[in-house]
Amino acid sequence: MADSRQELASARPPEAQRQLARDSVRLAVVIGALGVVFGDIGTSPIYTLQTVFNPDDPHPVPVSTQNVYGVVSLVFWSVMVIVTVTYVLLAMRADNEGEGGIMALITLLRRWSSQRGGRAAVVLAALGIFGASLFFGDSMITPAISVLSAVEGLKVVEPSLDSAVVPITAVIIVILFLVQRRGTAAVGRVFGPIMIAWFAAIGACGVAGIADHPSILRALSPTYALSFLFGHFGTAFFALAAVVLAVTGAEALYADMGHFGRRAITRAWLILVFPACILSYLGQGALILDDPKNISSPFFLLVPDWGRWPMVLLATAATVIASQAVITGAYSVTSQAAQLGYLPRLRIAHTSESTIGQIYVPWINWLLMVSVLTLVFAFRSSTALAFAFGMAVTGTITITTLLFFYVARAKWGTPTWLVATGATLLLFVDLLFVAANMTKFVHGAWLPLLIGLTVFTVMTTWQRGRRIVTAERARHEGSLPEFIEDLRTGTVSTVRIPGTAVFLNRGRETAPLAMRANVEHNHVRHDQVVILSIETEPVPRVPADQRLVVDSLGFADDGIVHVTARYGYMETPDVPATLAMLEPADTEGPLDLDQASYFLSKIELRRGKARTMAPWRKRLFIATSYITADAAEYFGLPGDRTVIMGSHIEV
Numbered sequence: 001m002a003d004s005r006q007e008l009a010s011a012r013p014p015e016a017q018r019q020l021a022r023d024s025v026r027l028a029v030v031i032g033a034l035g036v037v038f039g040d041i042g043t044s045p046i047y048t049l050q051t052v053f054n055p056d057d058p059h060p061v062p063v064s065t066q067n068v069y070g071v072v073s074l075v076f077w078s079v080m081v082i083v084t085v086t087y088v089l090l091a092m093r094a095d096n097e098g099e100g101g102i103m104a105l106i107t108l109l110r111r112w113s114s115q116r117g118g119r120a121a122v123v124l125a126a127l128g129i130f131g132a133s134l135f136f137g138d139s140m141i142t143p144a145i146s147v148l149s150a151v152e153g154l155k156v157v158e159p160s161l162d163s164a165v166v167p168i169t170a171v172i173i174v175i176l177f178l179v180q181r182r183g184t185a186a187v188g189r190v191f192g193p194i195m196i197a198w199f200a201a202i203g204a205c206g207v208a209g210i211a212d213h214p215s216i217l218r219a220l221s222p223t224y225a226l227s228f229l230f231g232h233f234g235t236a237f238f239a240l241a242a243v244v245l246a247v248t249g250a251e252a253l254y255a256d257m258g259h260f261g262r263r264a265i266t267r268a269w270l271i272l273v274f275p276a277c278i279l280s281y282l283g284q285g286a287l288i289l290d291d292p293k294n295i296s297s298p299f300f301l302l303v304p305d306w307g308r309w310p311m312v313l314l315a316t317a318a319t320v321i322a323s324q325a326v327i328t329g330a331y332s333v334t335s336q337a338a339q340l341g342y343l344p345r346l347r348i349a350h351t352s353e354s355t356i357g358q359i360y361v362p363w364i365n366w367l368l369m370v371s372v373l374t375l376v377f378a379f380r381s382s383t384a385l386a387f388a389f390g391m392a393v394t395g396t397i398t399i400t401t402l403l404f405f406y407v408a409r410a411k412w413g414t415p416t417w418l419v420a421t422g423a424t425l426l427l428f429v430d431l432l433f434v435a436a437n438m439t440k441f442v443h444g445a446w447l448p449l450l451i452g453l454t455v456f457t458v459m460t461t462w463q464r465g466r467r468i469v470t471a472e473r474a475r476h477e478g479s480l481p482e483f484i485e486d487l488r489t490g491t492v493s494t495v496r497i498p499g500t501a502v503f504l505n506r507g508r509e510t511a512p513l514a515m516r517a518n519v520e521h522n523h524v525r526h527d528q529v530v531i532l533s534i535e536t537e538p539v540p541r542v543p544a545d546q547r548l549v550v551d552s553l554g555f556a557d558d559g560i561v562h563v564t565a566r567y568g569y570m571e572t573p574d575v576p577a578t579l580a581m582l583e584p585a586d587t588e589g590p591l592d593l594d595q596a597s598y599f600l601s602k603i604e605l606r607r608g609k610a611r612t613m614a615p616w617r618k619r620l621f622i623a624t625s626y627i628t629a630d631a632a633e634y635f636g637l638p639g640d641r642t643v644i645m646g647s648h649i650e651v
Contacts, residue, residue, distance in 0.1 A: 033260040033268045034199075035191025039322030040142055040249025041083070042195060042273055045202055045280040046299045046315060047149040048075065051386040052242040053288065053295040058443055059238035063292040070228025071239055072219040072285035075246045076278055081429055082247045082397060088269055090422075091254050091404045092262045097539045097568075100257030102131045102396065103336045105403040107539070108411065110340075124406055126460070129342060131399035132333055133455035135251070137392040137448035139330035139368060142248070143323035144375040145389050147172050149382035150315035156300040157308045169376050172316070176323060177369035181349070181360050191321050196272070198318045201311065203276035205302045209283025216286040240436035241445075244390045246281070249322070251396050255329055327368060331361045339536045339567075341466055342459040347629035348572055359572075363627055379444070387440040392448035394437050398430040458624060461613070465621035465651055468612045470506065472649050473603065477510035480531070484511075484553055484560060487525065494525045500596040501526035502579065504635065507533050508551060508562045513601035514645040528591060529560040534573050534635070541568035547578065550586040561587055574636040598642045600631050608650030618651055 052071050053063055061067055096104035106128040109121045151169045154161040210216055218224065229236045253265050284298035294301050303311045337343040349360040379385045405423040408414040437445050486492045503512040512531060519525060549564040563586075565578045576593055584590045605622045613621065632642045 029260050029264040030268050031192035031196070033192075033256070033264045034195045034272065035193075035321065036325050036328075037252050037256045037260065037265055038195060038249070038268065038273045039191075039318060039325045040146070040252055041247065042199060042249070042277065043146050043149070043315070043319050043322045044246050044248055045277055045284070046153075046319075047145065047382045047386060048242065048245040049281065049284045049288070049298050050295065051245055051383050052239055054242070054383045054386075055295075056383070057238075057242070059241075059439065061235055061239045061242075063288065063295055065289060067228070067232075067235065068285050068288050069216075069219045069224045070232070070236065071243065072216065072281055073221065073224035074228060074236065074239065074243050075281050076220055077222055077225045078243055078429075078433075079246050079274070079277070081426070083250045083253070083269070084274065086397070086401055086404075086426055087250050087253050088266055091400060092257055092265070094404050094407050095257060095262075097541070098257070098261075100262075101255035101333075102128055102135070102251070102400055102403070103333060103340075105400065105407060106132070107340070108407055109403065120406070121410070124403055127399055128403050129459055130452060130456045131396050131403075132337065133459065134392050134395045134399075134448060134452040135333055136330060136455045137451035138248075138251075138389075138396065139326050140371040140375060140451065141385060141389050141392060141448065142326040143173055143176065143368075143372045144169075144379070145382050145385040146319035146322045147176075147316070148376060148385065150312065150319040152297070152382060153300045153308070153312035153315055156297050157312060166376060166380055170373055172320065173323075173372050173376065174369070176320060177327075177365055177372075180327065180365050181362070191324075194314075194317050195321060198314055199272050199276035201314060202280040202299075205311075206276070206279030206281070206283030208304075209286040209302050210279070213286035213289050216282050216289065219282065219285060237432075237436055238439060240433055241390050241440050242386060244394055244433045244437065245386055246277075247397070248389060248393045249326075250393075251400065252325055252329065254400070255332070256325075327365075328359075330364055330368060331359050334361050334364050335359060335572075337459060339571075341536075342463050344462060344624055344628040345631070345634050346627065347633060384444065387444035388447040390433070390437040390440070391445040392452070394430065394433040395448070395452065398427065398434055401426050401430055458620065461617045461620050462624055464613060464617070465624075468651050469603065469605065469649055472651070473506070473513070474510045476647065476649065477505075477513055477516065480505075480509060480511045480562075481553065483516065484558075487519070487560070488558060492519055492523075494519055494523050496527055497524050499526045500528040500530070500592050501599060502530045502532055502575070502596055503599045504575070504601070504631075505531050505533050508553075508564065512599065513603075513647050514599040514643070517645045517647075518599065526597070527559050528587060528589070530579065530587065530591070531560070531562045532575065532579070533562070533564045535564055535566045537566055537568055539568045541571055542566045544581070548581055550582070559588055572636075573634070576636055576638070596641065598632070598637045600637075600642060600644045601647065602631075602644050604648050606648055606650045610650070612651060621651060 049071065051057075053061055061071065092100060094100075094105060094108065096107050106125050109125040109128065147169050148165070151165050151172070154165060154168070253269065257265060280299070280302075283302050287294045287298050287302050300308060300311065331348075334343060334346060335348055338345055346361055346363050349362070375385065375388075379388075401423070405419050409416065409419045439445075441449075487494060501515075501518075503515045505512040505515075508531070515529070515531070547566055549566070551562040551564070553560060553562055563579070563582065565573065565575075567573050575598070579591060579593055579596075582591060605625055607615070607618045607622065612618075631637075632639060632644075
């Protein structure tokens with residue numbers, strides 16, 4: 001039988017075989033997207049309707065037939081407008097060299113502002129940084145609320161386990177963060193099948209609920225959502241603060257576009273994820289119509305008695321995957337922000353040889369773990385955390401929508417009337433959700449705003465302080481051409497010694513502090529000197545043939561060259577590997593990289609009297625500098641051949 005199958009396969013024409021291979025790859029990519037991209041939004045049915053009808057809510061929604069139809073209809077059309085229209089159909093068309101997410105929009109705006117000098121683009125880029133800052137709040141709240149909501153299923157199966165929910169959640173979260181350093185490559189292969197099983201299960205349970213009350217299907221009509229929203233605005237407005245939970249994770253579709261591609265994410269959403277989630281919401285609505293007491297946990301009560309234990313386990317696995325996705329997203333945002341100059345350079349470990357996007361940032365990992373555990377013990381339930389969750393999500397969605405329409409008008413030349421119409425409609429929906437979540441400000445919505453404001457302050461302070469230090473450092477370093485000219489003319493007395501020296505510097509205009517100190521204090525220079533500058537381009541990755549730019553600094557026979565190494569904001573520099581790409585003709589002969597010495601200039605920051613920044617921001621900038629990763633490790637320099645020379649700079 002096996003031989004006959006092989007014969008049939010070999011009998012296929014080459015084009016058919018290639019098409020079969022392409023289809024297999026596409027299917028694998030779709031399955032991979034299911035395992036990473038949709039964990040957050042795919043677990044929203046666990047807690048959304050439960051939160052809407054929560055009797056302990058400060059603005060409770062009464063359980064009635066009309067309200068159930070209205071809420072379920074609002075959920076359906078909110079998912080349709082925000083996820084399907086805003087993200088899948090629109091935002092995912094705006095990519096930066098294939099990469100998506102709010103950081104991609106920021107780089108597009110920065111590039112536009114540098115080319116055209118648009119002040120609006122600069123302001124919107126700053127707003128985008130605040131949106132990225134809100135994502136860190138999302139990264140803290142998502143693991144807490146997701147795992148809590150899944151473990152709370154134990155109370156449905158066995159009410160006596162109520163007191164064990166928080167400790168079990170804490171243990172799962174600690175284990176989750178402890179294994180982060182191993183990376184997701186080893187377990188990534190099982191993520192997709194688990195999520196397929198998850199969506200199949202929740203869809204099937206939803207169908208069973210709909211079968212009992214098929215009239216719930218009328219909620220798919222927009223008339224129910226509109227009549228509930230405008231006919232009972234007081235109730236519907238407050239309900240929106242919980243309805244928004246149905247779209248949490250929408251930003252992941254956009255942010256992970258670079259890993260899986262727009263087509264794979266779109267197919268997975270439209271074919272499996274969207275239908276399964278909507279079926280679950282409809283089924284839960286039907287269950288509440290059957291008995292209003294089911295609002296205590298409609299998701300798990302929709303499951304037959306025999307399947308509740310397996311569903312609790314499956315839900316826990318799904319929420320861990322959802323948490324994994326958002327934690328990995330926090331690593332990526334941190335790395336990209338550092339590359340763009342909004343955060344200090346942190347130690348980053350790549351956990352996969354085949355997937356560059358799989359990284360581990362230890363400092364962020366432990367910060368997130370402490371923050372998530374604090375939230376779990378402080379709020380102790382998913383419904384309490386839901387008040388905080390919605391604010392982070394709506395803020396990020398609104399900013400993304402605003403940035404997208406600006407890019408659509410400025411970059412693509414979309415007609416103004418079309419941009420204005422689309423932006424007005426979608427921003428009206430987004431801002432309605434923001435306003436509704438602001439009503440929960442004192443009940444927890446302040447938390448993501450505080451986190452976002454704190455991160456935004458740190459990022460903008462670091463960017464401002466970095467500019468000040470760069471300018472002051474340039475004054476200390478002096479002109480590189482003048483310094484090289486002094487070496488050539490003998491104005492500075494030096495002795496040439498054999499070997500290769502590599503001096504890392506910020507650009508080609510100023511002399512490296514370490515090189516100046518070596519010449520002025522030790523009076524020596526090496527036969528071969530490479531002054532290396534690292535530039536981060538506003539693109540994810542730079543092709544290998546565009547990596548290096550060599551400049552002989554006006555002379556080709558003195559052994560001193562300047563090399564610019566260009567990297568994308570998603571790449572980690574590897575200096576020795578980069579220098580190995582140089583041709584012997586570029587450096588007057590091959591570099592002896594096995595014995596080369598690497599020189600770094602270390603800056604010690606001190607608070608000065610100059611009014612460059614407010615005193616508190618100076619203290620914040622200096623404090624933030626202490627978490628900067630070791631430069632030698634970051635650039636991949638050999639520790640036994642790296643020399644660090646320091647100097648002081650006041651800010």
